[in-house]
Amino acid sequence: MSLRFGILGLLSEWEASGYDIKKEFDDLMSIFWHSHLSQIYPELNKLEKENLISSKLIAQEGKPDKKIYTITENGKEELMKWLLAPTESPKLKDVFLMQTFFMDNISVEEVVFKLKMYKKERTQRLDKMKQIMIERLKSIKERNVMKARILMSSVVLKRGYEQELQYIRWCEDTINLVESCKFLWEKSEGKRSTIIPFSDVEEMFMNYFSDMIEEY
Amino acid sequence: MSLRFGILGLLSEWEASGYDIKKEFDDLMSIFWHSHLSQIYPELNKLEKENLISSKLIAQEGKPDKKIYTITENGKEELMKWLLAPTESPKLKDVFLMQTFFMDNISVEEVVFKLKMYKKERTQRLDKMKQIMIERLKSIKERNVMKARILMSSVVLKRGYEQELQYIRWCEDTINLVESCKFLWEKSEGKRSTIIPFSDVEEMFMNYFSDMIEEY
DNA sequence: CGATCCATGTAATCCGTTACATGATTAC
DNA sequence: GTAATCATGTAACGGATTACATGGATCG
Numbered sequence: 111m112s113l114r115f116g117i118l119g120l121l122s123e124w125e126a127s128g129y130d131i132k133k134e135f136d137d138l139m140s141i142f143w144h145s146h147l148s149q150i151y152p153e154l155n156k157l158e159k160e161n162l163i164s165s166k167l168i169a170q171e172g173k174p175d176k177k178i179y180t181i182t183e184n185g186k187e188e189l190m191k192w193l194l195a196p197t198e199s200p201k202l203k204d205v206f207l208m209q210t211f212f213m214d215n216i217s218v219e220e221v222v223f224k225l226k227m228y229k230k231e232r233t234q235r236l237d238k239m240k241q242i243m244i245e246r247l248k249s250i251k252e253r254n255v256m257k258a259r260i261l262m263s264s265v266v267l268k269r270g271y272e273q274e275l276q277y278i279r280w281c282e283d284t285i286n287l288v289e290s291c292k293f294l295w296e297k298s299e300g301k302r303s304t305i306i307p308f309s310d311v312e313e314m315f316m317n318y319f320s321d322m323i324e325e326y
Numbered sequence: 327m328s329l330r331f332g333i334l335g336l337l338s339e340w341e342a343s344g345y346d347i348k349k350e351f352d353d354l355m356s357i358f359w360h361s362h363l364s365q366i367y368p369e370l371n372k373l374e375k376e377n378l379i380s381s382k383l384i385a386q387e388g389k390p391d392k393k394i395y396t397i398t399e400n401g402k403e404e405l406m407k408w409l410l411a412p413t414e415s416p417k418l419k420d421v422f423l424m425q426t427f428f429m430d431n432i433s434v435e436e437v438v439f440k441l442k443m444y445k446k447e448r449t450q451r452l453d454k455m456k457q458i459m460i461e462r463l464k465s466i467k468e469r470n471v472m473k474a475r476i477l478m479s480s481v482v483l484k485r486g487y488e489q490e491l492q493y494i495r496w497c498e499d500t501i502n503l504v505e506s507c508k509f510l511w512e513k514s515e516g517k518r519s520t521i522i523p524f525s526d527v528e529e530m531f532m533n534y535f536s537d538m539i540e541e542y
Numbered sequence: 543c544g545a546t547c548c549a550t551g552t553a554a555t556c557c558g559t560t561a562c563a564t565g566a567t568t569a570c
Numbered sequence: 571g572t573a574a575t576c577a578t579g580t581a582a583c584g585g586a587t588t589a590c591a592t593g594g595a596t597c598g
Contacts, residue, residue: 142423212335214474258430
């Protein structure tokens with residue numbers, strides 16, 4: 111239900127083809143959404159039937175023809191209605207966190223390895239975003255222009271950046287905690303994992319969670 | 327493709343019914359996944375057909391009968407294979423960030439209102455997680471036990487908490503930035519929004535993004 | 543000469559959500 | 571008496587992913 115508004119939002123600024131829209135989704139917008147061409151094209155056709163966008167066919171030399179879409183007044187109204195509607199409470203899906211939750215089932219070495227790998231993955235995303243931001247800033251400064259759309263896309267970029275940075279820090283902290291709690295993965299009685307008194311790990315445990323439970 | 331592993335992961339620790347599993351998904355696990363009973367029940371049947379779990383029917387007094395599922399050796403292997411497999415790069419979906427991206431289409435007052443509302447929403451989630459953590463800690467201390475599963479579920483809880491906290495802080499920072507850049511939403515020439523020289527907002531802009539572009 | 547880019551789509555499948563269906567017990 | 575809890579499902583629909591299909595231009 112959100113893809114259509116992603117498309118309408120984009121077309122509220124520029125006119126574009128399905129192919130162009132896909133590129134935007136793969137670029138900056140990948141921070142909050144993603145979609146395949148095979149979903150974008152049918153959605154564009156639906157939006158046109160509903161009179162929220164209109165199209166014109168452009169012939170090109172040396173390249174296939176393209177269909178350029180423009181938002182209609184109806185479309186702008188729909189977009190604004192959606193922007194003003196209360197946002198549904200977010201339902202997160204994070205496969206890595208799910209894996210982490212169940213990592214008592216693999217060895218400590220493997221846990222640490224997985225955390226390091228994932229940290230790497232996230233670091234690459236961070237670097238990419240930093241790069242995008244630096245280029246944006248350069249271009250903004252050179253052209254010396256600022257407007258609401260640029261501001262809002264930049265604050266979204268910042269949120270994406272922060273998210274990556276914090277995930278990386280969490281990976282680091284968690285690697286440290288897991289390594290200092292290694293012995294929890296030792297198997298006693300053949301198959302079952304160790305259960306030890308909390309007091310043995312209390313200090314490092316409380317240290318890891320200190321900012322979460324300050325006053326407690 | 328992840329729901330089945332969420333179920334297998336749960337059953338690697340306790341045996342449970344579909345109804346029990348749903349409750350776990352609604353509780354702590356809601357940080358990284360969610361699912362409906364109408365999806366859980368068919369998935370359980372599929373998993374049983376594939377010999378990854380087995381069931382026994384338990385008759386109860388005053389309550390409907392229930393089917394208790396247990397993980398099989400096959401199931402444990404599948405779970406471990408999944409835990410060790412490289413994690414697919416995360417594809418985020420965040421409707422609120424999408425809305426934010428396009429908020430040049432509504433008035434500043436409405437932008438600030440939306441940000442405040444969303445901050446409230448996230449604050450409620452934060453409080454809930456804090457509560458869960460405090461109760462966990464109390465129970466861990468009282469029973470004086472620690473094991474790998476408890477550790478890993480706690481680190482996941484911390485990630486969830488941090489995520490909420492940081493989102494809230496971003497909302498606050500963004501409200502301030504938007505309010506100090508109000509004039510960008512003023513319409514000039516009837517319909518188009520204002521374009522102003524970047525130098526007019528450079529200081530507050532750079533301040534908001536300072537941690538993202540330190541050395542630049 | 544193979545890969546990637548440009549450009550638009552259809553079909554099959556899978557995953558997820560909402561609605562429908564049933565029915566006893568318990569708490570307010 | 572009305573809502574919530576316990577307990578298990580099916581059916582319909584909608585959204586998202588993967589596979590299939592086409593074909594010229596350009597780059598290495």
